[in-house]
Amino acid sequence: MTRSFKPYPFAPRHYEGAAPPLIDGNDPVRRPVAIVGGGPVGMTLALALARQGVRSVLIEADDSVCTGSRAICISRRSLEILKRLGAVQGFLQKGLPWTGGRSFYRDTEVFRFTMHQDDEQSLPPMINIAQYQIEQFLLEELERHADLIDIRWQTRVTGIEQSDGSDAERGATLALRTADTAWRMQADWVVACDGGRSTVREALGLKLTGTTYEGRYVIVDIALHSERATERLAYFDPPSNPGSTVLVHKQPDDVWRIDYQLRDDEDPQAAIEPDNVIPRVQSVLDAMGETGEWSPIWITVYKANALTLERYRHGSILFAGDAAHLVPIFGVRGANSGIDDADNLGWKLGCVVNGIASPDLLDSYSEERVFAARENLSYGMKSTEFMAPPTFGFELMRTAVLGLAEHHPAVRPLINPRQTHPIAYVESPLNRVAADCVQAAGAVPVASRFASGPAPGSVLPECRLQRISDGKTVDMHVTDLLLPCFTALRFGTDASQDAEWQRTRDDLKSRAIPFNTITVVDTNVKLGADSTAVIDHSGRLHHMLDATPGTVYLIRPDGHVLARWRDGTAAATHSALIAALNIRSKERQS
The missing domain is CATH 3.50.50.60 (FAD/NAD(P)-binding domain)
Incomplete structure (x- = not known):
């Protein structure tokens, strides 16, 4: 079957290669x-x-x-x-953007998933x-x-x-x-x-x-105009490609990505020849009801590794x-x-x-x-073993799940592709050194003071906030607060601690340590037109962080929580931050 290839709708710039000025073959700049x-x-x-x-x-x-x-x-x-x-x-x-996807067994939809999305999210x-x-x-x-x-x-x-x-x-x-x-x-x-x-x-x-899987996938990019919504589509044993698993993703600029599994007896090199790829892709598009003209752009083969x-x-x-x-x-x-x-x-x-x-x-x-x-490997291996069963036992299990899923909702979660999610560093050495520092200062251990909220090592959750700017209320999000620096979130306005916080800021600035403090208040606090405080107008952030007046969260530059206190102080924040930066490795401790 003859079908001409089409270039990507993108013209990259190409750059010359040049070594820097050298002295005896060495770059003099370290x-x-x-x-x-x-x-x-x-x-x-x-x-x-x-x-x-x-x-x-x-x-x-x-x-x-x-x-x-x-x-x-x-x-x-x-x-x-x-x-x-x-x-x-x-x-x-x-x-x-997309929020979910659908999975089909043969020609029947057997699973639909939706990722978390609400009005509180900025992305x-x-x-x-x-x-x-x-x-x-x-x-x-x-x-x-x-x-x-x-x-x-x-x-x-x-x-x-x-x-x-x-x-x-x-x-x-x-x-x-x-x-x-x-x-x-x-x-x-x-x-x-x-x-x-x-x-x-x-x-x-x-x-x-780790583990290398024998199963291989052909990855094909094609040019195709379609009004179909953007979502993840997975087809198990489709009539168009019996015995195969097919994944389909819509991309910008009328480019589509199609991944399909090869049978064990197929030669990977022969499988990526256009004469073998084009009929397979056409059968997928026919089954989807896509009738528009299309052209291949790029073909490669992939092997799963964990x-x-x-x-x-x-x-x-x-x-x-x-x-x-x-x-x-x-x-x-x-x-x-x-x-x-x-x-x-x-x-x-x-x-x-x-x-x-x-x-x-x-x-x-x-x-x-x-x-x-x-x-990530744990989740990825589970998904791989379902998408491309490595043994007869996995194949038998998957067939049973897919066959039951149409009429038995309880088994459908087993088809879940387990999309990527933020990972909490629950055993991070930075959590331990910050906690040790806090306890050494005589503070009550963090774990006994919070009923919920992101523990040290977790990513700070997102929600809507407000700020007063030029006398006007401006909408914003938690992620707008986080810069590439350490950030202390202070809940409530306790003027008696302002001087101590200022001394902490001054000391960290003198050490060139990037640090910022943000005061978070609820709607009961009256703010002036020039206030720098952030308003948690819905109370959602207070609820998600189990925060009350006096609570302090210390956030790392990567958005993970370093430490938190029910009744936080500038001194405790300063100590935890300095301790984290001066952490000693296990080898040196021993």
Whole structure:
């Protein structure tokens, strides 16, 4: 069957590769941070560092943003991160928001799910947007920070050697090649964001561990105009592709993504030949009732992996994104977990480079994000084993569930794709050091004082708030309050503590520690026209945080709760923050 390919409705800019001015093959400028890999994770990390005034160099082997849709679903959590970094607007303008999806068994709908969405949310639960568009929007934001971010296109890592010694002497030397020029660069810190086939990981001899699934999926991007609503569509054993599982996502610019499972006896290389792909796609579209003209754009094959490194920090070299972990596509945790890695690492590495935190703070990055990876892998494996059963037993179970689901609602949740969600760092070492600090000061343990609300390690929930500006009431959200800094939320106005809070702000400012305080009041408090307080007009935030007058929540730069007090003080907040920044690793404690 003949059908011509169509290009993406996107023309990327291509960049020349050039080494910096060299002395005897060496870059004479020692870099604070070198980021290997210019995909969504590396770019997000560079932005997070720039927001703290930290210079970085981004090393990218290609000459432009990626080709192919690749990662296509960006979660609310990732959008919150991008909002904090000042890069979300393009995503919201271009992306297609969606709130749920439907699953079909043969030709019958058997499950429908809806992600949380209400008027309190400032961002959709999910948007569909192709990875080349993701990278383009991030690149445009990077170029606005050209004074802090140096991008080295068409540059490959050919080796890496790590320095031994004290924290002050720590660093690494990267062997690089740009066109015909081989050169070396020294950096205090190197972050590997160079994907599933990480050159840095291979150079260090590190191995991912976990589960690799035998089942393969063909991924096809097509050009098709349709008025169909944006939602996740899953087809199990459809009449159009018997024995297969098919996923369908609508993307911006009349691009559609279709993923379908190959049979065990199919050759993956033959399966991606256009003459084999086009009839399969046509059968899917026919079953959906899509009659418009369409053209293929991009075809590739995918194999599910559930793998992770045991640690994400190895001396002065750190790992993030697919270089650190490979998560199955089901539940859209791949790019989203990588963006979360960059958000977590960005503020910590920035504090270390700026000299306001112990390098041991970076061990908490590894502990927290390895924990998150194992959570993501757990959910991803469950979804994979349902979407592409690895054994006859799983196949039998899935067939039984799908067959019963039409008439038995109780089994339908087993079809749930388990979409990505914010992960609470319940066992974070930062939680422990903050709690120890509070108890040492004679405060009552936090756990015994709150009946509900986000515990330390959890992400702060979203809701609507108000603020007085020029005598007018302005609507806003919790996420509008969070900047790339530590934030203390003070509930109620206790003027007797204002002087102490001012001393805390002054001290942290003198140490160059980014910190902000926000007073949150209910509607019973009368505010002047120039008040900086935030109004919880519905009482929702008080309820969600189990807050009463005097309550204080200390929020990390990544939006996770660091500590909370029923009767908080500036002194306790100051102590917890300083203790977290000066945390000592388990190895040093021992």
